Amino acid sequence: MTGPTGVEDLPPLREVIARHGLAASRALGQNFILDEQLLDRIAAIPGALDGERVYEVGPGPGGLTRALLRQGAEVVAVERDRRCLAPLAELGAAAAGRLQVIEGDALAVDEAEAVGPAHIVANLPYNVGTALLVRWLGGEAWPPWWRSLTLMFQREVAERIVARPDTSAYGRLAVLAQWRAEPKLAMKVHRSAFVPPPKVMSAIVHIVPGPRPEGVRAADLERLTAAAFGQRRKMLRRSLQSLHGALEALDRLDIDPSRRAETLSIEEFVAIARELGRSEPQPPR
Structure with missing residues (x-):
């Protein structure tokens, strides 16, 4: 001081x-x-x-x-x-x-x-x-x-x-x-x-x-969490059905689509967002 x-x-x-x-x-x-x-x-x-x-x-x-x-x-x-x-x-x-x-x-x-x-x-x-x-x-x-x-x-x-x-x-x-x-x-x-x-x-x-996880866009995570928690009482197969590629990402990651959003860890959300981003072109960083 x-x-x-x-x-x-x-x-x-x-x-x-x-x-x-x-x-x-x-x-x-x-x-x-x-x-x-x-x-x-x-x-x-x-x-x-x-x-x-x-x-x-x-x-x-x-x-x-x-x-x-x-x-x-x-x-x-x-x-x-x-x-x-x-x-x-x-x-x-x-x-x-x-x-x-x-x-x-x-x-x-x-x-x-x-x-x-x-x-x-x-x-x-x-x-x-x-x-x-x-x-x-x-x-x-x-x-x-x-x-x-x-x-x-x-x-x-x-x-x-x-x-x-x-x-x-x-x-x-x-x-x-x-x-x-x-x-x-x-x-x-x-x-x-x-x-x-x-x-x-x-x-x-x-x-x-903290460190930024590799291969994840903030925009993808924001879209994902908005959909998942917008209907938090519903199973993921319902809350994410309108988000293109989300259900396929759950399948690739072996995440049970009958789970609800509040049961997913931060790491699982990051992994799903990374999968979503792989199907779209990455903007320059």
């Missing part, structure tokens, strides 16, 4: 929120965390960030942003709530050039272009969290532009990301998160830590890129 940066001299976050008349917006999926010790613990999850670039989505009044700056990170934050731009500007002035704020919708940002290689650390707005995660986990380019993901979700969503086969939480999100990355549940966060308290508990998932 670096020495004094000016961030430590800022007034308490609760005072900043009151001075700017801020209130968390339900429409934007906002819930603020004011406990600076908790925020420091969250900012420490990715490991040493001194001199590292961090991308934050939805910083709000800047609680987690402060913690990241205290870790010595250079932060690029995207915020669509114009009410939060003034307190973020104050934080940027105190951080002596280590905070860049992009006003806009995170779903519309070209992160690889605007941010470059970075760790992503965010208390994600609940209404866009899953969509952002699926985008960050997708695409054919691997390793990805991000170095690690440290993300706050509703606890139910977090458990789906790290779920193992043959459990009620296991589904498409688990496969997409685990086939070429390593997610773990890093911290549970009680609803009372937020202002206002959400109706659900939260948890933080930490994800690092």
